[in-house]
Amino acid sequence: PITCLVFITHLTYGQDEKSQFDMAILKAEQQRVSNPDSAVLFAQRALNIAMQIDNPIYVIRAEHILGYCYYSRNDFELALVHLNKSYLLAKEHDQESWVAQNLNRIGNVYQLKSDYSHALQSYLSALEINQRLEDKIQIARTQVNIGTIYSFTGGYSKAIEHMLAALETYEKEMDREGIAWTSLSIARLFNRIEIYDKALQYNDLALNQYRSLGNQNGILLSLTEQANIYYHSGLNKKALDIAKVVLESNIQNQNIHGQAANYLLIGIINYELGELSLANDNLLKALDLKQTINDSIDIAKLNRYLGEVQIKKGNSKEGFNYLNSALRVALEQRMMDDVRDIYQSLSQAYRLKGDYKSALEYYGFHSSIKDSINAGEISKLEMQFDFDKREREQEILTKQREAFQQARLERQRMYSLFISIALLLTMALASVIFYFLREKQKINKLLVAQNQEILRQKAEIEDQKQEIESQRDLAERQRDQIADQQKQITDSIKYASRIQAAVLPRSQNLKNYLRDFFVYYQPKNIVSGDFYWVTPLSDGRIAVAVADCTGHGVPGAFMSMLGITLLKELTAMHINESAGEILFKLRQLVMASLNQTGSEGESHDGMDMGLVLIDKQSNEIEYAGAYLPLLIARKSDLEGFGADQPVESFDGYSIYEFKGNKMPIGFHVIGEKPFVTHKIKYQPSDVFYLFSDGYTDQFGGPSNLKYMLINFKKLLLGIQQYSLEEQRRIIEKNFEEYRGIQKQVDDILVLGFKV
Structure with a gap:
């Protein structure tokens, strides 16, 4: 500050006022990041000089740079005061370029204050003015700002649209600083929507640009983002190493913003690694x-992690204080991702405390905002699709341009060559004719004309040949691109099937809970809408379920993942409940997750399910069903289940059918009617079968009819003398023989087991 005052005093002597003004502005801009306090003094000096010059343009510049310096010092209210003064004065004197610049900076201030609606309003107004002025660099700068706001508020398709347009402009204008900043913004967007390979790609582009420019602050920002990407990718060790290196540099540079971001990331990684004190x-x-710099970004996330640390350390009172503070900030800033995560943290904290009522209440809050979060996920997918489509279109367009340019140059070269040859021949012939046969001048002219016509026709034929070859090559490339895209889609679905298979119970787990079993699982289209689920309950019972979700393929798979997740959460929070009560509460969770209210036109998706609870202590099972029945095969000489149960008998065995309620797990017109629970005493030799309707609904046989449940019962009766694994092979073989040449109509799942 002393050096600054000496310099300002020195400015007063030996220079005219305009030179003093320009020097003060230059010093303020140079020290804005490294020493914002000194920068404010230089900007204030520039404003004083501008007042003496009595020129509105100078006042506009001075007020703008003073507001920008206060912004760098995190003095947001003073920043808004001076930027608004500059904006109003520029508007009064029709200085549209300065109006746009001030709107951009005002948007920056609102953005750091997490007031995204006002920030977006300012940026859009700036963009409209810059487009009217045709200022390409300012248009690009504003588009990056707009894209950043859309990325914060979930508008991912609009975000990438604005950012890519800005990047294209900066590349055309060869603005390396703009290329670096835009690439870093795109990397942050891809990191936010969990597309980490693209995030690393654009972050590397930004890092290389900043290194070539020697921009130390930009390098540290890119390295910080690289650490964040590695953390979100699950590479905690790499993320931690980079974050520590960047932290040391930010400490040396006295960059408080950077230090806060680094300590936050390091603290989160420590938490994930179980290092609670660190x-x-x-x-x-x-x-x-x-708090020192009045920075509200990530405050909600920071308080949430502090709360979770204290909860895990046993300091529940302090933990709840942090979590409630996090929730208040997240709601104020409308950061719905953070709100969702905080509700989940509060639910888990109350459950650990034993306050199950509050735990369930906060879990309900967590579930109630899933629709908006899911809408964000859809927006992410739309953005990824738009981005991929734009890249493919750009790649095809570039190749077409290159091919067209190459063909055009080749035609020009051939044309020049033919013209040169023709001229040489013409000159030679003319010289010879002039020298030897001048009297035959008329005949020679005719020969020259004919020769030129031949050359013209030849050139046209060559052009047509080149055009045909170019069109053929383009068609072949497009064919290969389509084939490659189809393969990528199929590979993605196959990968999804591996994810789905990973969440289904493993054979070893089933062996731990069932004496014997088989699973016949045959998706119609790689991934399945059917799933099975086996798990021990906290009260000692074993839960066994088979479900058939709405649809098949990818839509059915999404529903199956939702069903498994809700079953796990439900059984973790509710104990000592009957099978019917569990299905009833599962239906409520599914309706809440899918926002089903019965309104006209809304989705009626859901699932059919058969649920069995096994109590080995009492040799008793409970069964409840949503459409899906339970079949029990028992030796005929053993006591049956009563006259009211449908029964088929053959070769010393009987098969009994217990029917489920005719309503799904999801919305139904009859309302929230409870599911009936059947209590059944079992024998050690009994075999239980749960299955979806894919097997019985299959068309085939000589008359191409449905297989039907009665035939399935007969099939089971005829194979009771075999082991369960052999039964599975027979059931699978019978299905393939019956289906014949017909297509599989639905996903197939049959689970047979003994207790």
Whole structure:
């Protein structure tokens, strides 16, 4: 500050006022990041000089740079005061370029204040003016700002559209600083929507640009983002190493913003690694730095992790204080991803405390905002699709341009060559004729004309040949691209099937809970809408379920993942409940997750399910069903289940059918009617069968009819003398023989087991 005052005093002597003004502005811009306090003094000096010059343009510039310096010092209210003064004065004197610049900076201030609606309004107004002025660089700068706001608020398709347009402009204008900043913004967007390979690609582009420019601050920002990408990718060790290196540099440079971001990331990684004391220390350092500079970004996330640390350390009172503070900030900033995560943290904290009522209440809050989060996921997928489509279109367009350019140059070269040859021949012939046969001049002219016509026709034929070859090559490339895209889609679905298979119970787990079993699982289209589920309950019972979700293929698979997730959450929170009560509560969770209210036109998706609870202590099972029945095969000489149960008998065995309620797990017109629970005493030799309707609904046989449930019962009766594994092979073989040349109509799942 002393050096600054000496310099300002020196400015007063030996220079005219305009030179003093320009020097003060230059010093303010140079020291804005490294020493914002000194920058404010230089900007204030520039404003004083501008007032003396009595020129509105100078006042506009001075007020703008003074507001920008206060923004760099995190003095947001003063920043808005001076930027608005500059904006109003520029508007009064029709200085549209300065109006746009001020709107951009005002948007920056609102963005750091997490007031995204006002920030977006300012940026859009700036964009309209810059487009009217045809200022390409300012248009690009504003588009990056708009894209950043859309990325914060879930508008991912609009975000990538604006950012890619800005990047294209900067590349055309060869603005390396703009290329670096835009690439870093795109990397942050892809990191936010969990497309980490693209995030690393654009972050590397930004890092290389900043290194070539020698921009140390940009390098540290890119390295910080690289650490964040590695953390979200699950590479905690790499992320931690980079974050520590960047933290040391930010400490040396006295970059408080950077230090806060680094301590936050390091604290989160410490928490994930179970290092609670280190996590608490680093998170508190981040919180202290952010409070020092009045930085509200990530405050909600920071308080949430501090709360979870305290809860895990047993300090529940302090933990709840942090979590409630996090929730208040997230709601104020309308950061719905953070709100969702905080509700989940509060639910888990109350459950650990034993307050199950509050735990369920907060879990309900968590579930109630899933629709908006799911809408964000759809927006992410739409953005990825738009981005991929744009890249493919750009790639095809580039190749077409290159091919067209190459063909055009080749035609020009051939044309020049033919013209040169023709001229040489013409000159030679003319010289010879002039020298030897001048009297035959008329005949020679005719020969020259004929020769030129031949050359013209030859050139046309060559052009047509080149065009045909170019069109053929283009068609072949497009064919290969379509084939490659089809393969990528199929590979993605196959990968999804591996994810689905991973969440289904493993054979070893089934062996732990069932004496014997088989699973015949045959998806119609790679991934399945059917799933089975076996797990022990906290009260000692074993839960066995088979479900058939709405649809098949990818839509059915999404529903199956939702069903498995809700079953796990439900059984973890509810104990000592009957099978019917579990299905009833599962139906409520599915309706809440899918926002089903019965309104006209809304989705009626859901699932059919058969659920069995096994109590080995009492040799008793409970069964409840949503459409799907339970079949029990029992030796005929043993006591049956009563006259009211449908029964088929053959070769010393009987098969009994217990029917489920005729309503799904999801919305139904009859309302929230309870599911009936059947209590059944079992024998050690009994075989239980749960299955979806894919097997019985299959068309085939000589008359191409449905297989039907009665035939399935007869099939089971005829194979009771075989082991369960042999039964599975017979059931599968019978299905393939019956189906014949017909297509499989639905996903197939049959689960047979003994207790």
